Amino acid sequence: MRLDELASRFGLALSGNAEVEIVGLATLAAADAHQVSFLANPSYLPELEKTRAGAVIIGSEHAGRSPVPTLVSDNPYADWARVAQHFHPSPGGKPGIHPSAVVSESALLDGSVSVGAQAVVGEGCQIGKRVIVGPGCVVEDGVEIGDDSRLVARAFIGRDCQLGKRVIIHPGAVIGADGFGLAMDKGNWLKVPQMGRVRIGDDCEIGANTTIDRGAIDDTVLENDVRLDNQVQIAHNVHIGAHSALAGCVGVAGSTRIGRYCMIAGASGIGGHIDIADGVIITAMSTVLHSIDQPGQYGSGIPARPQRQWQRTLVRLGQLDQLTRQLKQLLGKSSKQD
Amino acid sequence: MRLDELASRFGLALSGNAEVEIVGLATLAAADAHQVSFLANPSYLPELEKTRAGAVIIGSEHAGRSPVPTLVSDNPYADWARVAQHFHPSPGGKPGIHPSAVVSESALLDGSVSVGAQAVVGEGCQIGKRVIVGPGCVVEDGVEIGDDSRLVARAFIGRDCQLGKRVIIHPGAVIGADGFGLAMDKGNWLKVPQMGRVRIGDDCEIGANTTIDRGAIDDTVLENDVRLDNQVQIAHNVHIGAHSALAGCVGVAGSTRIGRYCMIAGASGIGGHIDIADGVIITAMSTVLHSIDQPGQYGSGIPARPQRQWQRTLVRLGQLDQLTRQLKQLLGKSSKQD
Amino acid sequence: MRLDELASRFGLALSGNAEVEIVGLATLAAADAHQVSFLANPSYLPELEKTRAGAVIIGSEHAGRSPVPTLVSDNPYADWARVAQHFHPSPGGKPGIHPSAVVSESALLDGSVSVGAQAVVGEGCQIGKRVIVGPGCVVEDGVEIGDDSRLVARAFIGRDCQLGKRVIIHPGAVIGADGFGLAMDKGNWLKVPQMGRVRIGDDCEIGANTTIDRGAIDDTVLENDVRLDNQVQIAHNVHIGAHSALAGCVGVAGSTRIGRYCMIAGASGIGGHIDIADGVIITAMSTVLHSIDQPGQYGSGIPARPQRQWQRTLVRLGQLDQLTRQLKQLLGKSSKQD
Structure with missing residues (x-):
């Protein structure tokens, strides 16, 4: 050209x-x-x-x-x-079902759909136009996938989950496994059934080996244009607002709401049952344990230093409470002297 | 009702x-x-x-x-x-072997076992009653699986590993890959064969994309009723006591022993070759590098703050050793004055 | 013997x-x-x-x-x-293609190659001698794999990626998924095509469920004898020098260069666009955000303490800036008095 x-x-x-x-x-x-x-x-x-x-x-x-x-x-x-x-257009799929794929008779697939080798599509699935279900994917019963979405390869979509249009799911991603729901009962754990689904909006992209758990009762929800990098973990009943992006290895614990246009940098951990406002930026390897109601940057990551120097800092950190008390005493004395 | x-x-x-x-x-x-x-x-x-x-x-x-x-x-x-x-009873499997599955002739499967589409079951496996080997699972040679266990889909179980009864393995989990065993030899890494197995007790649940390495010489062991969330990493020769629960993204390094009824919160890292007592609770995003011999709560995670404020704290943290020395001098002077 | x-x-x-x-x-x-x-x-x-x-x-x-x-x-x-x-020699594969595998006619496979059950090998692949493509692996079009390499099971190798000789890829690893490339455009994310490959040298070992993204424009590169443990995340255009070893759950952000003979301990996070010199050791759960130009040990992980004690330390950490100011005032006063 x-x-x-x-x-x-x-x-x-x-x-x-x-x-x-x-x-x-x-x-x-x-x-x-x-x-x-x-x-x-x-x-x-x-x-x-x-x-x-x-x-x-x-x-x-x-x-x-x-x-x-x-x-x-x-x-x-x-x-x-x-x-x-x-x-470099996105690789298209050949319309049709590969002879080695296993597609349930009750699944509804447009003729433009491509199902790759060794893939599995369960009963009652509704697969939109030009969708690509790549090689080795497992799509359980009752899943709905919107037009032009692409499961690259070896992805898992659990029963009854819903993906919007133009969604990309990278290899190894697991959408809709059970959340971590356990009740302690007389010394043994009892499994709490995870009855919700995962609902993913339009234009979302889900990274390789990322996991998004199905909701415990209600659904786990990603609004439109949410972007998750690789090895992100989204627990049950999390809700992520439109246009938010979570970098690699981020974990979000259960029932947390993340607003729109948030950016969470790599390997940060977001606690459960909290609310993060729109437009919040979390810097790398931070731990968010409390709700954040104002946009802006937040963090708690500590940049690495030469180990010897860091060891000294750690010793001093262990003495920090005592140190503060001593300083306060001195301050008291000093103000008396004035 | x-x-x-x-x-x-x-x-x-x-x-x-x-x-x-x-x-x-x-x-x-x-x-x-x-x-x-x-x-x-x-x-x-x-x-x-x-x-x-x-x-x-x-x-x-x-x-x-x-x-x-x-x-x-x-x-x-x-x-x-x-x-x-x-x-919402746990989804049962249709007894029988899906025609697309590949099951070795020498594998022993009860007639009540369900093997899903595209699954692979290796030689000499012993699969208990009502076990479900979901679609896309790979079970290598010599694996034993107890009654009523369920591999949901796309799980991997390495050769000779053993799962107890009523075990649930979520999609993408990898049980029994080689541990990270390397010897440095004249400037090159030499692979140390990983000869042990993974042995998982009854009533354990293993999350999506979680990995549990086989032992180097002895086995990696999970006792009964151990619950691992998604994306947990268990290194070779780790031993986890009964009824312990590890939340998402936790990593445990090699040869560490975790007691019974421990709870490890999300994204914490547990170092290698240490012992954690029964009843220990680790809070979120903590780093455990030393043995813990008393039950109770331990942690080292830092909740995120507004980035500007955190940056100032980081600067001060870098000065903390010097600060402590200065304070000690002042204290010495002050006590002389008294 | x-x-x-x-x-x-x-x-x-x-x-x-x-x-x-x-x-x-x-x-x-x-x-x-x-x-x-x-x-x-x-x-x-x-x-x-x-x-x-x-x-x-x-x-x-x-x-x-x-x-x-x-x-x-x-x-x-x-x-x-x-x-x-x-x-305990490394498990060999039976030469030949399992009848359930799907191997493209245009793929070049030596007669000594073993392709396992339910595996997929794409068009134009070049697979070296004695290579094992284990059960459930998906190898996309145009991939090259050197002699004696082994994809254990359920691995994914993206289009046009290259693996050297004697490379081992453990189950669930994803090599060559798209990097996390996004441009914000009038309030929506726009996907930036990821046109590079992943090139992995000889004698590398890649852990279970580890992910290595393809380059955005140029390639993502692992030199010879690089060893990655489980659940490691390598972003696009990272370059890792020969003989370096990264332990479990480490994440490396985009375009970073790691030198030769580096050792990165578990769950550390390495920021993007930085350079790490040869012979650098990063201790566990550290955050590396700046380039390191000298060999030696670096870290920022904090060992866990009893939670009550740690809570007090956190309170004091929040007061550290104020504390430092107060101490400096006292020091000023004290030096005037001298």
Whole structure:
């Protein structure tokens, strides 16, 4: 595609040689004269100045520093995503049911649906148009999946769960296993049946080996456009608001509500039965045990230090209560002296 | 079922209209006149007072506040579990081997066993009565599974591992993969064969995508009634005492012994080669690096704060050693002055 | 095998009865007169002194304390690994494709390759000699796997990814799912195509339910002899140097480079876009947010304490900034007084 075609298709302002032929994409460092690249993070400006790309998608504030043609954008990363989707479209499925798949006769599948090798689709499932159920997936009875959703491979969807449209479920994800419901009864645990479902809205993406438990009584809910990275754990009856994103290894305990447009950084843990307001950002490896009612950044992660220094800090941390008492005594004495 | 029948079947003291017809269960907020609900956590008392449920399972101390018939219980959550199990029995399997499953001829399966679609059962396995091997499970050679156990779907059980009776293994769990055994040898890692098994007692429940490694030489052991939530990691040669429960994302390093009736809250990490006594409770996101020989609560998780405030605390934490020295000097000076 | 044969085959200096017949291996505590054991960790010396093993692999500094024949070694744990590999060789696969497997016609498989039950191998894959693709694995199109590698079971390898020779992938591992690439665009997330691959060098081992994301533009790379334990999460475009080992539940965020011979202890989190030098050791449950340019130990994990004591420490931690200010005032006053 010629650069001017690309610019006009994606609504970008072109500056420089319009006739460059673009055949693909690459990083600023690796791109050749027929590849387009992008600059979204200013820390890559040194690479911009040396790039040999055919063109660069870039904000107007940095465009002047590009040695190659520019496609000026208000949101270079989003426009990069669109251009990349054009050159690397999401892998489609071949419509039809692979002969090795096991699809219940009572499941309702549009002719455009693709069911991969070794997949299993249970009774009474309703699978929307162009849905891909990838190889090795297990979809239990009564599941509903909206149009254009894709279970990449080896995903599990438990009975009666519901996925919206354009949902992507990555390999190994487990949607709708039982929540961790136990009652202690005369010294033994008694299993509490988990009767709710998982309901996932449109445009959600669920990472590899992520787990979302079905609700205990009511449902576990992800609103539209919720994005979960890999190895996230969502307990029963959690409710996540639209457009929130949870990074890898985050865990959310039961019955917690997370608002809209929240961002939870990697490996943070969110306690149970709390409410997180809209627009809350949790920094990496933090522990959230209390409700948060105001947007903004919160955290409790501690950056690593040289171990020797950290060991000394730990010793002092153990003395901190005593230290504080001593200081207060001194302060009392000192104020008397004044 | 009429409410008086339900009360007598589960040994609960009924107060109020005995003739209510009960057809199902719901939360206090959602229940209608033919559904039973429960109150176990007093924070739901405001919902109790507004409930329209057909009846409520409740402790005697709160029964007076119920606007609807009550089923008075010494342990409302346990009785709720029993009633819920009645209305929502665990999904049974159809006895027989699905035509797409691959079951070794040398495996011993009772006629009551259900093997789901695309499952694999290896040579010499011994599978007890009414066991369900769900769709997509892989059971390697020599595995023994006790009566009434259920592998929900897509679980992996490694060679020669043993599961007791009434064990539940949720989707994606991996039981009996090799432990992380490596010897450094002239600059390269050498794999140390993992020759032990995993032995899981009766009534254990293993969460989705949880991993339990086989022992290096001896076995990794879970005693009876151990409950692991999702994404728990149990390393080789760990031993977990009966009735202990580990919440989501907990990791336990190799050769550690955890006692009976322990409760480990979410995302905590337990170091290797240590002993945890019976009755120990670890709070959320804590790090346990030393043996604990007394029951009680232990922790080291830090609740998140507004990031700005936390940043200041981190700066001060870095100065804590110096601060302590300065305070001690002052204290010395002050005591000389006295 | 007679003990003297065993000694000569593994190049170990035998001391004691050469004619003992060795049939297997066990721990110091459990070994009988026909089993060999080892001592690598001096904390097991009390067990050495009571052992009834047929022989013990041991360093020269402890050999004198053995009550049984010794096989003296410079590196007892590595020699134990070699002897154990002899008695417990890695389970081989039966060459050939299981009738239930689905292997694309365009995949290139040597006759020595074993493809297990219910496995799927995509188009254009190139599978080396003696490779084992275990039961339930899904290998997408275009994957290359080097000689003698083994996918144990239920692993996923995404399109175009490359594995070296002698690589082991444990059950549930997901190699080459999409990275977490999202651009915010007018209030909605836009998926950024993940066009890179995962390239894994020779002699790597990947734990159960571990996830390694494909690169966004360039590849995610593991050099030779990298060892990942279970439930490790490696984000897109991470690069891990040769011989590094990451323990269970570690997470590494995107575009981070980890050097050679690094060791990351369990459940630590490594932030994105940072560089970790060769030979860095991170202690358990630490958070690494900044680049580290010197080898050595680093950490930020806090060992758990009795909860009451820890609660007091947390209160004081919240007052630490104020405390520091007060101390500084006192110090100022005190120095004026001097």
